Amino acid sequence: MYAALWRALPGPWPLKLVITLVLVAAVFLLLMEVVFPWVTTLMPYNDVAV
Known part of the structure; x- marks a missing residue:
């Protein structure tokens, strides 16, 4: 391919x-700048409660 x-x-x-x-x-x-910040908002580990 390459x-x-x-x-x-x-x-x-x-x-x-x-x-x-x-x-x-x-x-x-x-x-x-675009893809990783968008995916971060979809990840479940952002809602952490201690």
Whole structure:
């Protein structure tokens, strides 16, 4: 799967590496800023009573 994605990217390998790093950073940022905070509100461990 990763080989097919690597072949689909344009340019020589240094450009492919830069594009891949940018995509990984974008996915990481999306997860940290949008997905994980949304999932946290759905988790049951937020309603703790001592």
